Amino acid sequence: MTVVTPVSSASVRPFSIAITDSEIDDLKERLARTRWPDPETVPDWSQGVRLESAQALVEYWECEYDWRRFESKLNRFPQFLTKIDGLDIHFIHVKSENPDAMPLILTHGWPSSIVDFVDLIGPLTDPVAFGGNVEDSFDVVIPSLPGFGFSQKPTDHGWTVSRIASAWAELMERLGYKNWTAQGGDWGSVVTTALGAMRPEGLLGIHLNTPYAFPAQIPEVLSPEERYAVDGLALYMGELGGSNHLQGTKPQTVGFALADSPAGQAAWIYEKFQSKTDNNGLAEDALSIDDMLNAISLYWFTNSAASSARIYWENRSATMSGPQLTLPVAVTVFPRDIPRLPRSWIEDTYSNLIHYGQAAKGGHFAALEQPEILVDEIRTGLRSLRSPHARHN
Numbered sequence: 001m002t003v004v005t006p007v008s009s010a011s012v013r014p015f016s017i018a019i020t021d022s023e024i025d026d027l028k029e030r031l032a033r034t035r036w037p038d039p040e041t042v043p044d045w046s047q048g049v050r051l052e053s054a055q056a057l058v059e060y061w062e063c064e065y066d067w068r069r070f071e072s073k074l075n076r077f078p079q080f081l082t083k084i085d086g087l088d089i090h091f092i093h094v095k096s097e098n099p100d101a102m103p104l105i106l107t108h109g110w111p112s113s114i115v116d117f118v119d120l121i122g123p124l125t126d127p128v129a130f131g132g133n134v135e136d137s138f139d140v141v142i143p144s145l146p147g148f149g150f151s152q153k154p155t156d157h158g159w160t161v162s163r164i165a166s167a168w169a170e171l172m173e174r175l176g177y178k179n180w181t182a183q184g185g186d187w188g189s190v191v192t193t194a195l196g197a198m199r200p201e202g203l204l205g206i207h208l209n210t211p212y213a214f215p216a217q218i219p220e221v222l223s224p225e226e227r228y229a230v231d232g233l234a235l236y237m238g239e240l241g242g243s244n245h246l247q248g249t250k251p252q253t254v255g256f257a258l259a260d261s262p263a264g265q266a267a268w269i270y271e272k273f274q275s276k277t278d279n280n281g282l283a284e285d286a287l288s289i290d291d292m293l294n295a296i297s298l299y300w301f302t303n304s305a306a307s308s309a310r311i312y313w314e315n316r317s318a319t320m321s322g323p324q325l326t327l328p329v330a331v332t333v334f335p336r337d338i339p340r341l342p343r344s345w346i347e348d349t350y351s352n353l354i355h356y357g358q359a360a361k362g363g364h365f366a367a368l369e370q371p372e373i374l375v376d377e378i379r380t381g382l383r384s385l386r387s388p389h390a391r392h393n
Helices: 023-031 050-062 067-075 116-127 161-174 185-197 226-235 243-249 251-259 262-276 288-302 305-314 344-351 371-386
Strands: 011-014 078-085 086-095 102-107 138-143 179-185 205-207 330-333 354-357
Touching: 023 050, 023 179, 023 288, 050 262, 050 288, 067 116, 067 288, 078 116, 078 161, 086 116, 086 161, 102 116, 102 161, 102 185, 102 371, 116 138, 116 288, 116 371, 138 161, 161 185, 161 205, 179 371, 185 205, 205 371, 226 344, 243 251, 243 262, 243 305, 251 305, 251 354, 262 288, 330 344, 330 371, 344 354
Parallel strands: 102 138, 102 179, 179 205, 205 330, 330 354
Antiparallel strands: 011 078, 078 086, 086 138
């Protein structure tokens, strides 16, 4: 893939990831000294991460995992920092060689990061090299949410999804894009939905793989698909909602619990991958151990357990019923997402639904689980918005 130099600006500074050897050594020493809890008293994951599974993950992290290999992979993509609304925002920016490529900003969620989108960059920017058509080319902009990864950590409160969306609109303007699109899942979907509600100048439309489209008032009579969604929401808010509840109420306590323990950080994220991916009982059925540890390592090395958790606290009044949107919206539903919404509610919420796709497989972390399917859905979903004038040179 050929990387083209992005729009030059004194306010946009090049960035490269460089974790020190001492930080890697410290991680391995901490992992070797892990004090393990007693085993669970049940034969399943109902009490959380199973001891045997956590020990295998941590042993691999300590003895076999190679952060340098992944760091090198990330550094092959052009990365930058730019100060917006008082914070340095880190982002990857890869431009297609196709001068008519559509600009696309991709937003991750929690416990996701820029890691999720690495395997999407090539197919989106250079579709021909991956069996696609040149007309489906994108320029991609992949920012790290404030307090996540290599973006600066806020030192005051108020970083709601609307504020993040405003920062993203500023970023796209700063990069010189007059017309652009946006995509996201999980919190990335919430930010992208906020962009859709805000409709900043130049935003042509959005693609969501986590639609927040529950009706404000759940009907008394439900179809089977609607009942499935309501049951999924109950599971999400109940049995699967432990980390969400703690991060929405006591994010600083979460930070204290995890900042000093890489094994704790690993278990915290591993459980989320296990519970929300399309698997047969273990996260390893859906994701490679290296993919999971790439994500976990990024959280560890940036010490962002507390700062990332605060997105739940900042937006604790948010609900699963998103705003009514009138701009073009494309949606892809993955079968093992939790909750999984019916098409009827999605159509009621997005009056200008330009694409509705149902993936054959995949769960909540679509970009990491099924990158090829998500790439195809993004291409298909946003194709009708293309214009030869979509990119500003």
